[in-house]
Amino acid sequence: MKHRLLGRRALVTGGASGIGAACCRAMVAEGADVVIVDLPDARDVAEELCAEIEATGRTASFVPGDVRHPGTVAAAAEGVDAVVASAGVSHHPDQADLGDLLGLDPDAWRFVLDVNLTGTFLTCVEAARAMLDAGRSGTIVTVASVAARIPRAGVYSVSKAGVEMFTRSLALQVASRGIRVNGVGPGYIETPMLEGVAQVRGSHEWLSVWRERVPLGRLGTPEDVARVVVFLSSDESSYLTGSVLYPDGGYLLQGGSG
Numbered sequence: 001m002k003h004r005l006l007g008r009r010a011l012v013t014g015g016a017s018g019i020g021a022a023c024c025r026a027m028v029a030e031g032a033d034v035v036i037v038d039l040p041d042a043r044d045v046a047e048e049l050c051a052e053i054e055a056t057g058r059t060a061s062f063v064p065g066d067v068r069h070p071g072t073v074a075a076a077a078e079g080v081d082a083v084v085a086s087a088g089v090s091h092h093p094d095q096a097d098l099g100d101l102l103g104l105d106p107d108a109w110r111f112v113l114d115v116n117l118t119g120t121f122l123t124c125v126e127a128a129r130a131m132l133d134a135g136r137s138g139t140i141v142t143v144a145s146v147a148a149r150i151p152r153a154g155v156y157s158v159s160k161a162g163v164e165m166f167t168r169s170l171a172l173q174v175a176s177r178g179i180r181v182n183g184v185g186p187g188y189i190e191t192p193m194l195e196g197v198a199q200v201r202g203s204h205e206w207l208s209v210w211r212e213r214v215p216l217g218r219l220g221t222p223e224d225v226a227r228v229v230v231f232l233s234s235d236e237s238s239y240l241t242g243s244v245l246y247p248d249g250g251y252l253l254q255g256g257s258g
Contacts, residue, residue, distance in 0.1 A: 002030070003030055004235070005031045005032040005082065005230065005234060006030070006032075008027070008032040008082045009034075009081055010035070010080065010081075010083070010084065010233070011035045011037065011082070012037070012083075012086060013038070013085050013086055013087035013123050014038060014067075014088060015034070015037060015046070015084075016036060017042065018086075018191035018193060019143060019191060019225050019226065020086040022222030023226045023230075026226035026229065027226075027230060028060070031058075033058050033059040034053060034059075034060045035060075035063060036049065036061070036062045036063065037063045037065055037067070037073060037087070038062070038065075038087070039064065039066060042064075043062065043064060046062040046064075050062055063075065067115065067119030067123055068114045068115055068118060068122075069122075072123075074126040077126055078130060080138070081131060081136050081138035081139070083127040083138070084233070085119070085124055086143040087115065087120075088193070089111070089112060089116065090112075090153075090156055092105070092107070092108035092111045092112060094108065095108045099153055099154045104154065104155060109155050112155045113155065116156070117162040117163060120163050124140050124142065128170070128179055128181075131178075131179055137177075137179060138180075140179065140180070141181075141184060141229050141233060142167045143183065144161075144163040144167070144185040144244055145160040145185055145186060146187045146188075146248050146252055149185070149252060150252075160185075163183065164244050167182065167242065171242035175242075180237070182237070182244065182245070183243070183244040183245070184225055184232070184245055184246070184247060185246040185247075185248065186225045186246075186248065187249050187251040187252075188214065188248075189220040189221065189224070189225060190221055190222070215254070216249035217249075220249055224247050225247050227247075228247045
């Protein structure tokens with residue numbers, strides 16, 4: 001095994017489940033130690049993951065917090081040189097039509113943007129400041145979505161398009177200071193979030209329809225995304241910054257660029 005992240009300390013938001021948890025496991029397998037930031041309600045799951053990681057000989061800790069609140073990541077970013085901003089939501093809990101903008105309640109609009117876009121902004125900026133204050137180089141990986149290129153998911157699409165532009169903007173600002181910022185834009189990935197979307201859509205048949213539309217013929221796994229995140233966090237991607245890679249099974253090849 002290469003241990004491409006040996007000696008790195010990685011901070012992963014939304015790290016207790018889904019893509020975030022897969023990123024934690026994949027980074028640990030490559031030699032990193034991890035700090036998991038997630039909501040207080042995720043404590044039990046996060047602490048189980050920390051115990052699993054520490055059984056491998058690496059270190060892990062859980063910091064409860066909400067990425068919408070300034071200072072959440074700053075308190076956990078000391079000594080960090082790799083960041084994955086994966087905390088996100090698909091919709092407001094009371095939202096019935098995920099693609100609707102005309103009927104969208106302003107509170108639902110704010111909720112999705114606050115978590116997905118403002119949360120990513122706060123995570124990345126606070127971590128970058130910690131790296132710069134410590135005189136450390138590092139990597140930051142954001143999590144966007146193919147929805148950023150496909151205007152069918154309402155405010156979710158808007159929020160993830162914002163994440164893509166933020167990724168490029170921050171990358172340009174910090175490139176000369178030794179920090180690389182890239183993103184991943186996952187397609188349809190088998191996560192608790194996608195299960196929640198399927199429930200709102202009313203049927204698991206909805207998932208079957210989208211599975212058939214993926215050129216590779218299957219939904220993605222969190223591990224499919226995590227492998228790309230590891231690459232972007234490692235020296236193997238040392239000449240990449242401001243890029244967004246799409247682990248989507250070829251979905252965007254079908255003209256879904258918006």
